[in-house]
Amino acid sequence: MEKILEIQHLEKHFGDHVVLKDISFSVEKGDVICIIGSSGSGKSTLLRCINFLEEPTGGEILYHGKNAETACKRTIYNSKVGMVFQSFNLFGNHTVLENCMLGQMQVLKASRADAEKRALTYLQRVGMDAYRAARPAQLSGGQKQRVAIARALCMEPEVLLFDEPTSALDPEMVGEVLNVMQDLASAGMTMLIVTHEMSFARDVASRVLFMDGGVIVEDAPPQQLFSQPKQPRTQEFLKRVLARQL
């Protein structure tokens, strides 16, 4: 399978505080990789390093086999590696439709008409086209997150990074967002998802990475990781978390 991203010996420290240590794994086309781990283990930092919202302090990220920092312009790379945030981060001064058009027009230099057409296509896909004229402040959390997903999809990314996309949602809205993500997964979208939703990881992921203390402790398919975790740290984490969920 074609490798889109290869993370090689990635390191990140904030001052003396080492947050990521020697992280290596690759993302192939069509992969749905869920990243699990306890709070503070470096999951968000890992995603943020992959799209350079944080500058890695060591290691390398390869994009289609070439160094991501030199292979193409940062803005083009960022448009190809999309991100969905825990707190939605919709543009408050734009309508739902404009949120989905802005990047296309500014970054991809699409015409207004084309941008609008594509925006409506993806808004429809997440079931939010009816709200195209609304402003972010007028939407529920689940609706905001679905718009945020559509906004990312409008850039036609090769990989989508999700940082706990449902953690800021009321329980009854978690389902609508997970459903959209599940649809994307079945449509073959390549995704890297930090999540605390263990049942989602078990059912949808093609691989699960367990992180602890800034390292990837275990990297395995979900059946294996959830039923026969090899590492004691994974076993302990799962025992703690699964007691509450599933």
Place this chain on the structure above:
Amino acid sequence: MNVPSTFFGWVSFLLDRYGQLFLQGTGITLLVALTGTILGFVIGLLVAIVRTVPLPKGPWYRKLPLKLVHFLLNVYIEVFRGTPMIVQSMVIYYGSMMIGLIKRGTPVLPAAILIVSINTGAYMAEIIRGGIISVDKGQKEAATAIGMTHWQAMVHVVLPQAVRNIMPSIGNEFVVNIKDSSVLNVISLNELYFTGKSAAGNYGRYFEAFFVIACIYLVLTFSVTRLLRLLERKMDGKKNYTIYGSQSDSHSSITVNEEEA
């Protein structure tokens, strides 16, 4: 000449004689305050944007130019916020005369507008910086994450919201400028206070003349405050929005009112 004997008599006497002059003074005051606020806003915006440009990566000598610019901008802000505008007027006006930039007898209006603009710019830079900080930085990150540049994110996402958030402070600066442009009488700008002083001096009726002037200032500031409120409400956009289509009828639409929703 029959001179008035009562307070109201003097007021109407002065209005009769100097009404035209007061009107002119009001015009100058408004002109200086308005252009000074707008130019000051532009200066403040540029300064604030430059101050948000992230330092380039690499060795120290690549960071130096921007650091130097940041330092100079800080000096500008400190100096103009740390000295009274009346003193700045004297220094700038007589300074430019000394180096031959302007001559005795050239109109003072451009100099006056310049002084107010630079002074306002120093305050605006800080106000706008506050406005930029007030916009959740997640939105800037989201813009970066879809590939927008720093400038695109600033222009299309951050600044419009920053400016909306600081509209009350911008309006405040305008009101302050209407009042504080009176200090420009020290360089003989014929603004409202200056015309009041001339009128009062001629008959020695300081109380009556400045009572009239005070009323004019109050009318100005009060109407400007109201107008800015209206503008703010306009900037907030529509309070309602339309939901298009439904499962049964894709052409239907309903309008939702925010207060009800």
